[in-house]
Amino acid sequence: MKQQTRTVGIIGGGPSGLALASLLAMKGVDVTVFDDGRRPDLVVGESLVPAVVPVLRKLGLEEKVAAIGLVKPGVSFTMPGKERVNFNFNNVARCNLPTYAYNVPRPAFDRLLDDRATELGARRVRARARLERPAADRLALAPETLAHAPWLQGRQPDLLVDATGRSRLFARTMEIPSTAGPRKDVAHFAHFEGFEENEPRGQVVIGWLEKGWNWRIPLPGRVSVGVVMHRDEAARLGATPEERLENAIARDPILSKAGPDRHRITDVATYTNYQLISSRGYGPGWAMTGDAFGFVDPMLSPGLWLALHSAELLSEHLDDLHGYSRRMRRQLRAWMEMISHYYSGRIFAMYHKGTEYSRRYPHEFCRRIQSHFDVQVACMACGARTQSLYGRTALKVFSSQAVWGREAAALAIR
Ligand SMILES: Cc1cc2nc3c(=O)[nH]c(=O)nc-3n(C[C@H](O)[C@H](O)[C@H](O)COP(=O)(O)OP(=O)(O)OC[C@H]3O[C@@H](n4cnc5c(N)ncnc54)[C@H](O)[C@@H]3O)c2cc1C
CATH class of the missing domain: 3.50.50.60 (FAD/NAD(P)-binding domain)
Structure with missing residues (x-):
């Protein structure tokens, strides 16, 4: 044309x-x-997914982005009383993407x-x-x-x-x-020194909270820490964004342990209704x-x-x-659909059960099934196959309420 x-x-x-x-x-x-x-000095959008890398290459910018950011090898999800779920971008090589992304200021x-x-x-x-x-x-x-x-x-x-x-x-x-989406969240975040380094280096950590969730995004010389929760819950944590962020960190055992000597080096930014x-x-x-x-x-x-x-x-x-x-x-x-599986806790229930079965029945067949789903989920969550009909249907069926009902409800993010 x-x-x-x-x-x-x-x-x-x-x-x-x-x-x-x-x-x-x-x-x-x-x-x-x-x-x-x-443009404020502090803007969200610091953690990228691997599908961004080919666009950066097309723009001729990957090397420059690498120089200002940190390589992000994957994302971990923590849940109290449960093992962390570690997503490693190595799996996304199967959908022809680089096996890393970046965290950027x-x-x-x-x-x-x-x-x-x-x-x-x-x-x-x-x-x-x-x-x-x-x-x-x-x-x-x-x-x-x-x-x-x-x-x-x-x-x-x-x-x-x-x-x-x-x-x-x-x-x-x-x-x-x-x-508007179903959630009515507010996010407060700031940059800190004194948070321990996530493992492996550059790994983003998403933490489950009693109500809501938090992020830890390592950046050069600092860590971006944010909490996301229903606005009523945030209001209960304090009158100001500073109080809310500090109280949310102090009350969460995993987050407070990761930053015992934390020192906030920026103002606290707030986002609502997004x-x-x-x-x-x-x-x-x-x-x-x-x-x-x-x-x-x-x-x-x-x-x-x-x-x-x-x-x-x-x-x-x-x-x-x-x-x-x-x-x-x-x-x-x-x-939107992909994210709903995370908020409902189904994806976490599916992972925990999958790991449990693989341990209990260490057969090649179980290992292969689990590895197949690891690849599907990784390729969807990194942007390459988010729309794949096969992936979406498989995820719907295997993470369905009927399969993991009670376990998923316990891991749901409220
Ligand atoms: C809590 C939270 C956390 C997030 N974390 C991440 C993350 O980790 N990773 C990620 O990839 N994304 C994240 N995002 C989303 C990400 O920040 C946005 O998707 C991204 O910034 C969108 O880019 P944009 O270019 O569309 O808009 P913007 O980055 O908002 O740019 C819009 C520009 O338009 C300008 N502008 C507005 N009005 C006018 C006007 N009338 N005239 C001239 N200029 C104007 C503004 O000043 C601004 O420069 C997060 C979002 C939220 C709410």
């Missing part, structure tokens, strides 16, 4: 907007990125994306973009925003992209409804990417992957926005 879209205006200079800018600039599209520069990561987009010829405007709505279904840059980009000579770009993250500029301007998917992802002359389109949940760290993948998909479907939106929606639904 002949490319019709020659000029693109991207609103928002986070990972999705900047990756899209680079990918389009590589194709010779005239791109302008409008960003308001309101977000400001430095975003700067790399920004520099790369500029190097490739994307033009940047440092201003908060404003829009007009010339018709119910249409959007245009407001005159003062357009004036910030004189090279557009007063002409609207062929395509406008909403990459404004949770600001969801287009949805708010056009009053597009969204579907499970949200827009009911529309495109329209005539506009499309949404990254969090502006939808964000599922932080537990399995799909955010940056979805942000970069949406950029990749949109750059490939610039003149087929319907096809782009359909593919993105499928991704979001598949991740």
